[in-house]
Amino acid sequence: MVKETDYLALLRETVIPGGIVLRALQGRLDNTPKESDLPEEMTDAKSTAHTIGDDLVQEIALQILSSHSTDFRINAEEETPRVKIFNGTPTSYCYHLDPLDGTLSFIQGRDGFAVGAAFSRNLKFEASAIYLPARDELYLAQRGEGVRVESQFGVEIPFEKKDPPCDKYIQRRAEKLIPVVESMDLSHLETMGAHHGMLCVAKGEARVLMYRMASPHDFGIPQVIVEEAGGICTDLKGVPVSYQTNFPRVSLFLAFTDLETKDQFFEQDILGDIDFD
Incomplete structure (x- = not known):
């Protein structure tokens, strides 16, 4: 019998290692701006920010994912070699990856950067994982199962929503x-x-x-x-x-x-x- 894939566990496995690498490199990599796909009038420093860390973390995540299966569609932020090893079809689960969200924050040594990944199918997002390495907070969610937060070692962190919310x-x-x-x-x-x-x-x-x-x-x-x-x-x-x-x-x-x-x-x-x- 084929074991059903635990997509949330797989997301966790793909985002944490790269996050650990980014934490070690925080504030130490130079900005090597890339071309933006935005219209020229909307292009800014945030949309063009890029470091070698973006590419490195993407390759780490995709290597881990490929060790489980290459039968995924891939929607990754950067153009790196391992994107091409996957052969998913339109009906396959799609793996979305942003290897370094908040690149300028990362370059400046601030803590708000993240590694984020998600699985979708039939154009609907099903499970998400966002890891904030500088805070060692991993946010996990799957449809119908709520949100949980934990450290890289699986220690549970309370998820508390402000009530009433901030204005x-x-x-x-x-x-x-x-x-x-x-x-x-x-x-x-x-x-x-x-x-x-x-x-x-x-x-x-x-x-x-x-x-x-x-x-x-x-x-x-x-x-x-x-x-x-x-x-x-x-x-x-x-x-x-x-x-x-x-x-x-x-x-x-x-x-x-x-x-x-x-x-x-x-x-x-x-x-x-x-x-x-």
Whole structure:
């Protein structure tokens, strides 16, 4: 009998080793900017930041994954050799990997960087893992099983969501939506990468995250954690966001810490006057 794959355990196994490497290199690697796939007017230091650590951690994770099976689709942030050894089909589980989220934070020696990975199938994210090496916090979530946090050695860390949530918002390239959240009396929260920001929403440290031109690495990898923590992820029309088969960026992604915040956001009269075209 073929043993059923424990996808959450596999995610854990692929993100922790690279995270340990990054912790040892924190603040010690130079930025070697890469070309951004964003439109020129949106390209900034965050979207082009890159270090040799990104490539190294990706290769470590993919090597570990391939030791289990190469029958996965791969949506990895970087173009490294081991991406090509996988031969999954459109019906296979897809492994999404961001080997270093919050690259600028990492280069500057700050603690908000992460290694994130997720599994999806049929364009729906099923399980997520985000490891913050500098804090030794591993966030794990699978559909219907809630969120758990543990150290690299499996020591459980309490997951506590703030109630009521903090009156903060996070925005990335979504300046046009700032009047909406300001009308909700929310103030800006600075975060250190897409995954760090999504974890803030999951924990109630921010009520709204607004992200324009977000990739599946940005929104998909942390999505299960946010939703299993009671949060909601949508587009500007309140419709759940999914990715397409060729992994394009989505025009706008929103994450809310709870249903009440989502409803309050979409009740704003000024929302209908905002045009992103």
